[in-house]
Amino acid sequence: MSAQGKTARGALSLLLLGPFLMAVFVPFLWMVLGIFKTNAEFFQPLAKAFFPAHYDWQNVADLLGGKWVPFWNVFGNSLIVSLGQALGAVALSAMAGYAFARFSFRGKRLLFVLAVALILVPRQLFAVPLFSWVNALGLSDSLLGVMLPGVVAGLGVIYFTQVFRQVPEEYLQAARVCGATELQVFLTVLPLVWPALLSYGMIHFILAWHEHLIPMLVLTTETKQTLPLALAKLYDVSQRTPQGVQMAASTFAVIPTAVLFALFHRKFKSSLSEMLVH
Amino acid sequence: MQAKPLDIWISSFQDQLYYESMVKLYKAKVDADFEAKVQSFGFREMPEKLAVSIKTGINPPDVVQLDEVLFGAFLSGDVPFVDLNARIKKAKLDKDIAKSRQSLFAYKGKTYGIPQSLSAMVLYYRADLFEELGIDPATLTTWDKFVAAGKMVVEDHGKSMIALDPTYFGILLRQRGSDLFGRDGSTFPDREAAIEVLGWLQKQMETRVGMVPERASIFDPLFFNSAIQYGEVLSVMGADWYGLDMLQQFTPDLKGKWGAMPLPAWKLPDGRLSRRTSAFAGQGLLINKASKQQDAAWKFIEFVITNKESNARRFLDGNSFPAYRPAWKDERLLQPNEFFSNQKFGELLVRLAPEVPEVVSHPNRAKAVFLFQETFFTSLIYGELKPAEVLDKMKTMLEAAGPGL
C-alpha cells in the first residue's frame, strides 16, 4: 500500500474510532475532574456541571496526607496483593495451561472442565467457608490470606491452554533433540509467549485490584486493608466525605496499570516486529 | 485492667469519628485505663462482615452499631446478641428512654440493643414555596387537606406536593397504628389499613400530587440537586435524622427555606384522627454474645446513651435527635434552627415524642422493607399491580420461606 493510502486509511480508522474513544474518555475525564469538585458540585446533573468551578488540590492533599485513610499503607497493600496475585496466577496458569495444551493424559478433559467450571460459580459460595479456612491456616487479617486464594485462576488456565496450543511443535522438538529436560523445554517456550504472559498478568492485576469480597472478610485492621476496601467505609448515605477523595484515589489506582502497560508495550512490540517486518 | 481493647464495629466513618471522641470522653470522665478500638466498615460491608464473623465464630467484635431495619435479619434462630433487660432496669433506662423506642431492638421479651435516636417522622416542606403559593402549613392537619392543597399545586403551578418513597409504606402504616408485622408475628396484621396506604401512594402518583424521584428514592443525591433544588416538589417526609443529616448535607443553599411540621393525620375508620407522627430506622448499640467483656461493653454503652455531651453532639453535629429523655432538656437542642427557618426544631420533636409509634421487630422485617423497595414499589406506583396484589404477593413471598429454610 502506498504511504498516502496508509495515511488516509489511518485517518479514517481514527475517525471511526472517535465515538468509542469519546465514550471511554469522557467518563475518565469526569473521574479526574471530580477530584476538584465539592460534593454539592459533584452531584449536579452532569450535562450542567461537568467542569469544576475551581481547581483546588485540597482533596488530593487530604488523601495523600492520610486524613481519611492511611493512604500509603493501603495503596501499598493493594499493590502487593495485586502484584503477588498476578505473578502467582501467571506462573500457575501458564504451567497448567502448558500441561493441558501439550500433553495428553487420562482424565484431562474432565480435569480441565472442572477446574474451569469452578470459576463460573458465584464467588459468594466460597466466602464463608473460605474465610474460616483461611483463618484455620493462620492467615486471617494478613495480606497472604487474600493473595494466595487469588493465585488460582481458571480464566488463566483457559487462556494459556489456548496460547500454548499455538506454539509450533518444531520448537519443542528442537529443544528436546538438544537434550533439554521437560522443564527446560517449557522455559525455552516462555520467551515466545511473552506478550501473552504479560497481557494475562495485567488483567489479573486489574481484577485483583478491584477484588472486594475476600479482602472484606479476611482483612480487619485498618492498616492492613486494601485501597478499595478502605475507601468503601468513607461513603454512606449522607455522603459527608468529599467524593473528590474517592476520585483522586481511583485516579491514582490507574497509575500502576499504566506503568505496567508502558513497560509491557515495549515487550509486546519487540516480539511483534519480528513477525511484521519480513 | 482490660485484657484487650474493646472491639467496636461501626457502619459509617462519621460515626467512627463520633465514637472515637466518645472513647476519649469516657477515658477522661470514667475510666482512664479504658481501651477501645473503633472500626468502621462500609454500611453494606459491616453487616455482612459481622454476620460471617458470627457464623464462623472468628474475631467477633464486642460492641456493634446496627440499624433497626437490618437488626431484624439477626432474629431468625439464635439471636447473637446479649439480652440487656436486667441491665436496662438497673440503669433506669426503662424510664429514661422514650417508651416507644425501647421495643425497637426487642424481640420475644428480650431486649438486644439500645436505640440512640428518636427517629420521629415529620413533614419537611419548602417554607419559601409554601408562602409563595399561599399554603399555610398550619391548615394541613389531615392528609385529605394536604391532598386538596396538593391538587391546587399541580393544577395551578405544575409542581408536585410531595416526593414519594418506598419507606412511606411502613411509615404511614405505623402512623395509622398498625405495622408491617403484628406483635403475634403475623404479616400485615391490618390488611385494610395496608391496602388503604398502598392505594393512597398509587393515587398520589396518578394525580401527580406525588412524584417519584428518578431513582425511586428520596435518599438519592441527585434528587436533592434536581427535583428539590429546582423546586419541582414542595415537601418530603423524613425522620429527625433526614432533616438534620441529609437535608443539611445535600441542600446547604436552601438554608432558611425549609420548614418542619407534624405529619397530617389520617381519618381512621372509627372516625378518630390518627397521630401526627411516625417512626423509621435509627441506629442502636448491641453487645455480641461472644464478647468476653460484656460488662465493660455495657458500661461504655450506658455512658454514651446517658451522657449529656454525647447526646448533644449527635444533634449538634447534624446526626439525629436522642431517644434519651433527660437530654431533651438540654437548651442547645431547643434553640431556633436557622436551617429550618428559625423554627425550634428540637421543640417540635419533643412535642411529637409521646406520639411516636413503636416499630414491631420481626425476623422478616428487613426482607419486607427491601422487597417492597426493590421489587414492588415501582410496579405499584405505575399501576402495574393493584394494592391487594402487592400485598398478597409480598405475603406469599415472606411467609413461604419460614425462618430457617
Add this chain to the structure above:
Amino acid sequence: MPAANQRTPGARWTPFFFLLPFLFFLLLFWVIPLIGGVQMSLHANGLGQVEYVGFAHYHALANDERYFTALRNSFVYTLASVVVIVPLALWLAHLLRASFRRLRPVLTFALLLPALTPPSVLAVLFLMVFHGKNGLLNQLFVMPLGLGPVSWLKDPDFILSGLVLQTVWRWTGFMTFFILAGMEGIPRVYYEAARLATGSRWQHFWHVTLPQLRPVLLFVAVYLVVDGFSLFSGAFVLLGGSGGTADAGLLTVTYVFQKTRFFEYGTASAISVSLLPLMTLALWVALFLRRRTA
C-alpha cells in the same frame, strides 16, 4: 532421559509436574471451601447452629419463580453481552490496526480505561449517567431526538438493556485488547498464502483472521460468561443489589446477594451450587464444539 514421544513426551508424570502447583492451590483454596459451600447448602439458613435439611433448599428452588427469572435474565444478559461485545471488539481491533502505529498503544490503553475504573466509582458514574431526565445518557442522546427521557432503572422494558449497555461499555475495550494481541500473533504467511488464492479483504478476515482468532474468542466469551454469571460487578453497581422493577434485572449473582444479605446461607449456597452442573455442561459443549469444527 525420558524417551521423546510425539504424542506424550516425557514420563507419565510430566504433565502432573506442571499441573501440581495449580492443583495444589485449587484444592486448598477452592475445592475445600467448595465442600464447605455444598455442606452449607444442605443445612438450614441462619447464623447460629443450623440443622441438616438435606435437599430442602434445592426443592424450594425448583418452585421458586424468582430463581428461574434470575437464571433467564442472566442467560439473556450474558448472551447479549457476548453477541454485542465480540463483533464490536473485533471491529475496534481492526480499526486500531489500521490506524497510525505510533498512536496505537495510547488508543489501546484509552479503551482499557473503563475496565480500570473501580466498581465504587462506577456506582457513582452510573448514577449520573443512567438517571432519568437529569442523567447524561438521556440528556445527550435520548432527549435531543425529541423522545421522552428513558427510565433506565425503573422501566422494566429498559432495565436489562441498561445492564447490557454498561457491560458493553465496560468490557469492549478490554476484549479489544486481547483480540488485538491475538491478531498481531497471526503469522503473516497465512495471509500471504490466502492472498494467492483470493484478494478480498473480507475473505481474508473470514478465512484467515477469524479461524486464527478462535482461541482468543473462546477466552473472551468465557470471560464474559464469568462476568455475567459469577462476578459481582456491573449489575450490582447499577441496581445496588436490587433486581429492578418486577425483577426485570435480577441476575443470579444478585439473587445470591439478596439471600446472603439476610443470612440465608443455605439457600444462597444452593443457588450457587446449582449453577455448577449448568456451567460444566455449557463449558463442555463450548469446548467440544470447538474441537469438532476445528
